Amino acid sequence: MGNDDNPIPRRGFLVGAGTAVAASLTSLSAEAQTSTATATPPAVATAAEGTLTLTSAEQAFFAAAVDTIIPADELTPSGSDCGVVVFIDRQLAGAYGSGAKLYRSGPFHKGKPEQGYQLPLTPREFFAAGIVATNAWSRTARGKDFDRLAPKEREAALKELESGKVELSDFNGKQFFEALLEITMEGFFADPIYGGNRNKAGWRMVGYPGLPAVYTNLIDEYRNKRYSVEPQSIADFS
Amino acid sequence: MAIRLKEVDAVMVGMGWTGSIMARELTKAGMTVIGLERGEDLTPREHFALPNIRDELKYTYRKELVQDPALETLTFRHRPSEMALPMRRMGSFLPGNAVGGAANHWGGLHWRYLPSDHLCRSHIVNRYGPKAIPTDMTIRDWAMTYEELEPYYDRFDKLCGVSGKAGNLRGQKVSGGNVFEGARSSEYPNPPLKMTESALMFEKAAKELGYNPFPQPISNSSRPYTNIEGLTLGGCQYCGHCDKSGCEANAKAGPHVCILPLLRAEPKFTLRARSWVSRLVYDKRGKKVTGVIYTDTRTGEEYEQPAGIVVLSAYVFGNISLLFHSKIGVPYDPMTQKGTVGRNYCYQLSRMGVTMFFENKEFNPFMGAPGASMALDDFDGDNFDHGGLGFLGGSRFACGHADGRPIGYRPVPPGTPRWGAAWKKATAKNYHHAASIAVSGSNYANRYNYLDLDPTYRDQLGRPLLRLTYNFVENDYKVMEYTVNAAAKIARAMNPTIMGPARIRRGDYDIVPYQSTHNTGGTVMGHDPKTSVVNRYLQSWDAHNLFIMGASTFPQQPAYNPTGPVGALAYWSAEAIINKYRKSPGPLVHA
Ligand SMILES: Cc1cc2nc3c(=O)[nH]c(=O)nc-3n(C[C@H](O)[C@H](O)[C@H](O)COP(=O)(O)OP(=O)(O)OC[C@H]3O[C@@H](n4cnc5c(N)ncnc54)[C@H](O)[C@@H]3O)c2cc1C
DSSP: OTTOOOOSOHHHHHHHHHHHHHHHHHTSOHHHHHSSTTOOOOOOOOOOOOOSSOOHHHHHHHHHHHHHHSOOSSSOOOTTTTTHHHHHHHHHHSTTTTTTTOOOOSOOOOOOGGGOOOOSOOHHHHHHHHHHHHHHHHHHHHSSOGGGSOHHHHHHHHHHHHHTOOOBTTBOHHHHHHHHHHHHHHHHHSOGGGSOSGGGHHHHHHTOOBSOOOOTTHHHHTTTSOOOOOOBOGGGGO | OOEEOOOEEEEEEOOSHHHHHHHHHHHHTTOOEEEEOSSBOOOHHHHSOTTTTOOHIIIIISOTTBOOTTTSOEEEESSTTSOOEEOOSOOSOOOBOBTTGGGGSOOOBOOOOOHHHHTHHHHHHHHHOGGGSOTTBOOOOOSSOHHHHHHHHHHHHHHHTOBOOOSEETTEEOTTSOTTSOOBSSOOSBOOOOOOHHHHHHHHHHHHTTOOOEEOOBSBOSSOEEOTTSOEEOOOOOBSOOTTSOOTTSOBOOHHHHTHHHHHTOTTEEEEOSEEEEEEEEETTTTEEEEEEEEETTTOOEEEEEEEEEEEOSHHHHHHHHHHHTTOSOBOBTTTTBOOBTEEEEOOEEEEEEEEEOTTOOOOTTSBOTTSEEEEOTTSTTSSOOTTTSOOOOEEEEEEOOOOOTTTOOOOOTTOOSSHHHHHHHHHHHTTTEEEEEEEEOBOOBTTOEEEEEEEEEOTTSOEEEEEEOOOOHHHHHHHHHHHHHHHHHHHHTOOSEEOOOBOOOSSOOSSSOOOSOOEEESOBOSOTTTOSBOTTSBBSSOTTEEEOSGGGOSSBOSSOSHHHHHHHHHHHHHHIIIIITTSOSOSSOO
């Protein structure tokens, strides 16, 4: 962690962030919490959970990133409080992370964007390398690892990555950002059985009812009328 | 050395839609049939059951039912001068990989091609003269007319329990149906699905503009239905999970619901899953195939399955690659335009349309189905006058809600950031209030779009990968521009609060995002062995006991999705095998 001037160990920092978010949510006015149909009870901020594959630096990076992509507000708790980091950890530790359904034979050439992913890395390795490269850039550009930046600075950093104008060393920053955004959205909106979308926060935010999705008799009744029910997930039917 | 098995009358390479239809027809005619399928066996009861079938991450994003590129994929480049690179992840198209084939996770839009689609080239020449066709556009006529294929279209409709409304019954126009369709011998087996609010709004606006909207024909039963095989389909539940997932209600047609229960009980039929065919055994001098070589993917053991007839039912890419691997036919060369295998590869123009936002409408986008929509064919094929337009072909439009699954479906007005607080707000606000007109366009063949074998990359069995050389050409860009603007006009007439930008594609074809699994061509049908791979009965010109199924036989792709004619052709070819070929084995057409 080299030039790290923050004395709080990373895992501790993470718990701190979660608690702060929970506190800020509870302090929202009652009105703000109940004024919209999508108001969500805050997910219970969990104490540090073990990880399957992420290192503490990676876990901190993802927490900072997903909380920037999905900031806590009156709609939902933050990305990490919704379990998105847990989701990412499980995905990267599993078949997907180790390169299932990925053609991995060489030779490897850069190719055009329209030819798609051409790196030898599995998703697990891709994110590991991307985090190292992003943190190195963050230290050069802003003096700190990404997760140590203030929220505004993180936002600015992600915008720069998204714009494609940043050159990370030996890594495509735009490609990394797109992958990060995709896995974050998956974690926020996938069935909670995967560890993200905790308390169905993502589903509540948009008003997606989840399961069982049997609408034969409801489609006529709710034509041009909002269908809003307590969402249910796979676990609720298992 | 491959272990040699006992000869059977016929072997199917691939057990999706076409393999299942063919196996059923041939066993009914008394033949012994083996169905080889590279993927695993599935049963709807176990694999398509609640609650896990409602898992967007698993089916749409981790592509549970889709071909595994680690085993077999293809390489891709835009033009012959470039280096092709492997499609390392499945994206643009998602072929199937299990018993049932792509029909396990298809959307079920069920079309018949227009009579003029069957006569693509001669129709255009008749109407606009030969000069209307650009030199590099290698379109041509099908090897049979719509009228000839109609009884087989009809049979496939009744196998699937298609829901819809006829627009042309035995030559009589019927209001409310598709006025452009060819004459149907009977009404759809089932009435249309229930329509979403968005579909009704589109219908109204389109009618007011003088167009002819009609309910989307769909292989998704609107009520319980007993098909021509005596098997029962359930009624659609409007769950919003059709596309890329299996059907828990048994309402979506597919081999598992419509045919396989009978084949499984049929003593003349043997199903062998995890049997990956690596090549056909070709007797070039005898102009026939003697069987197939396959690997049991559980053990790695190699087998030779001798057969009197070989049916290639391995989807477009499987069919083409197996011809190459077996050295059957002459590979197509785009420079000389000689050779046949791999030519006329076409796709479909998709990811086009326009998204609208209606402040005061409630769409419940998760309640729906691909068939709960209204379609429009006024800008399809040659249903409109192309005089002076500078392009050929067209697009079909549809509007409805089929899929509100939230990882993928998150419409926001133009200008919204893709993440952060403003994104959240806009996503929460608009999820219930957006609707889209989807536009899918025809893709007419071009001499430089083709398939051959890649010189560098190999599959898990050590065979060279297929190499796809493909790009959009000028005609395609013009189709997109003209038809999407026409759709935008209807969108404006629907009077949205906010109108999204017309999604017209510019730039090169991109193999990354999903577009459609409507790949066609490569083993095209025709009357001349110099320019086609199969004759009008889908019989190979190079091996008289080899029959090639599926959309790889299409010379070009209209805007419609392919499976209606794919099923019809399987019945048509099966009948030719049973009634003609069995009586006197040999070429059914003499060139
Ligand atoms: C997401 C999606 C949506 C779709 N939506 C529509 C739609 O709305 N309307 C429409 O008309 N069409 C649609 N389609 C296309 C439709 O599914 C196909 O046209 C149809 O399934 C083709 O039938 P087939 O028999 O040619 O191939 P398939 O049904 O794909 O069957 C081919 C089988 O062969 C097997 N196979 C391949 N190679 C080998 C080998 N070497 N050895 C052994 N087995 C092999 C495969 O595993 C597969 O099971 C869709 C497809 C997808 C994926």
